[in-house]
Amino acid sequence: MIPTITAFERSPDRGRGLARDMRVRWALEEVGQPYAVRLLSFEAMKEPAHLALHPFGQIPTYEEGDLALFESGAIVFHIAEHHMGLLPDDANARARAIMWMFAALNTVEPPIFDRALTTILERDEPWYGQRLRFLEDGIRKRLGSLSARLGRAGWLDGAFSAGDLLMVSVLLRLKGSGLLDEYPNLSAYVARGEARPAYRRAFDAQLAVFMAASAE
Amino acid sequence: MIPTITAFERSPDRGRGLARDMRVRWALEEVGQPYAVRLLSFEAMKEPAHLALHPFGQIPTYEEGDLALFESGAIVFHIAEHHMGLLPDDANARARAIMWMFAALNTVEPPIFDRALTTILERDEPWYGQRLRFLEDGIRKRLGSLSARLGRAGWLDGAFSAGDLLMVSVLLRLKGSGLLDEYPNLSAYVARGEARPAYRRAFDAQLAVFMAASAE
Numbered sequence: 001m002i003p004t005i006t007a008f009e010r011s012p013d014r015g016r017g018l019a020r021d022m023r024v025r026w027a028l029e030e031v032g033q034p035y036a037v038r039l040l041s042f043e044a045m046k047e048p049a050h051l052a053l054h055p056f057g058q059i060p061t062y063e064e065g066d067l068a069l070f071e072s073g074a075i076v077f078h079i080a081e082h083h084m085g086l087l088p089d090d091a092n093a094r095a096r097a098i099m100w101m102f103a104a105l106n107t108v109e110p111p112i113f114d115r116a117l118t119t120i121l122e123r124d125e126p127w128y129g130q131r132l133r134f135l136e137d138g139i140r141k142r143l144g145s146l147s148a149r150l151g152r153a154g155w156l157d158g159a160f161s162a163g164d165l166l167m168v169s170v171l172l173r174l175k176g177s178g179l180l181d182e183y184p185n186l187s188a189y190v191a192r193g194e195a196r197p198a199y200r201r202a203f204d205a206q207l208a209v210f211m212a213a214s215a216e
Numbered sequence: 217m218i219p220t221i222t223a224f225e226r227s228p229d230r231g232r233g234l235a236r237d238m239r240v241r242w243a244l245e246e247v248g249q250p251y252a253v254r255l256l257s258f259e260a261m262k263e264p265a266h267l268a269l270h271p272f273g274q275i276p277t278y279e280e281g282d283l284a285l286f287e288s289g290a291i292v293f294h295i296a297e298h299h300m301g302l303l304p305d306d307a308n309a310r311a312r313a314i315m316w317m318f319a320a321l322n323t324v325e326p327p328i329f330d331r332a333l334t335t336i337l338e339r340d341e342p343w344y345g346q347r348l349r350f351l352e353d354g355i356r357k358r359l360g361s362l363s364a365r366l367g368r369a370g371w372l373d374g375a376f377s378a379g380d381l382l383m384v385s386v387l388l389r390l391k392g393s394g395l396l397d398e399y400p401n402l403s404a405y406v407a408r409g410e411a412r413p414a415y416r417r418a419f420d421a422q423l424a425v426f427m428a429a430s431a432e
Contacts, residue, residue, distance in 0.1 A: 051361075051364075055361045055364065055365035056319075056358065056362075057361065058323075066308065067307075067308045067311060067312075069311060069312065069315050070315065071318040071319045073318035073322055074311070074315035074317070074318040074319070077318070078311050078314075091283075092283045095283060095290070095294050096283075096285065098290050098293060099286065099290035099291075101290070102287040102288075102289035102290040102293070102321065103286070103290070105318065105321060106287065106288075106289055106321040106322060106325070107274075107287065109322070109326075110325075110329070114330065121350075125343065125346075126342075126343065127341065127342070127343040127347075131343075134337075145267075145271045145272045145273065148267075148271065149271035
């Protein structure tokens with residue numbers, strides 16, 4: 001059975017691959033699982049039909065038979081658990097790959113997402129400059145720790161895993177901020193993720209949605 | 217083999233159970249797994265020996281034989297996966313319980329944690345009042361969605377799961393803010409979590425550490 005995911009009809013990031021359906025598309029491409037996409041307007045995301053599927057009124061969701069999931073991390077985990085290729089077989093290595101999934105979403109993403117929101121919502125506030133510096137110092141602390149741990153390795157713990165998929169996804173939001181450039185091994189790590197054929201296919205698919213919506 | 221976790225030698229929350237070792241203690245108590253605790257000073261958390269275990273220099277960590285984990289969500293998941301009682305047997309119900317774990321940590325916790333940090337770090341800034349209102353509006357959006365989904369149910373999806381354990385843990389940080397009181401079903405949900413014998417045992421254990429440190 002082909003699963004169906006939801007995505008923005010017209011992504012606010014203009015097809016740069018930062019919307020959270022991208023992570024799910026990437027995971028599905030890594031494991032070779034075809035999928036269908038149902039596109040949602042911002043209005044449809046707040047209607048009862050979608051709220052029944054996603055209580056927080058966001059994308060992505062994942063439907064497969066009588067299973068319905070929201071929350072991109074949980075969807076990526078579900079895909080990783082039911083296909084080969086995103087979690088190692090060895091029990092300890094598997095636990096560590098899952099650890100990096102949680103680290104990406106609970107330790108590294110919050111300050112990065114906060115910065116992104118701040119640059120949109122607080123740009124005209126009198127405290128903007130000071131607050132941005134404060135947030136960026138926090139992000140640097142996380143990036144410094146991550147950079148030290150990654151060292152010269154290609155991926156966070158042995159072979160590419162769902163932990164790398166989520167960590168690269170989270171770090172990609174820093175593109176254009178200059179912050180990633182301060183850590184050459186992290187920049188190279190992100191570039192390695194982007195160079196994966198599965199990433200490219202997922203990126204092109206979400207970009208095509210935005211281009212089609214823009215051409216209307 | 218008894219696992220060893222790490223915790224603050226002197227928790228900055230003064231034993232109110234908000235440090236992240238609490239979640240791990242609670243999970244271990246729910247499944248009846250005895251554990252050892254290694255206490256760390258703030259200085260020790262930044263030393264190479266601890267950074268080898270936890271690249272971000274935080275607590276908790278979890279060591280069991282040759283497995284070493286950090287990140288509380290990942291540790292709770294590991295405990296839930298290897299014992300009965302925190303994840304349902306049915307495959308779809310299990311996927312949904314894991315979904316709530318990720319929702320707690322990636323959707324509900326970030327704005328709540330942000331508010332807590334702001335009340336400590338930005339209290340004297342000229343923008344404090346305006347920023348706090350902004351953050352609290354964001355938290356209300358999340359709480360409203362969660363309250364609507366929970367409805368009159370006891371737990372988020374059938375029986376108590378690791379998803380509830382993390383969600384209650386995340387919501388507990390709102391105690392004293394007045395925000396939780398606006399959603400009576402969420403207040404009752406949190407109280408149900410706190411009333412569980414396993415929660416009480418975990419709470420008492422972390423409080424005892426703080427009291428012992430304070431008595432020195």
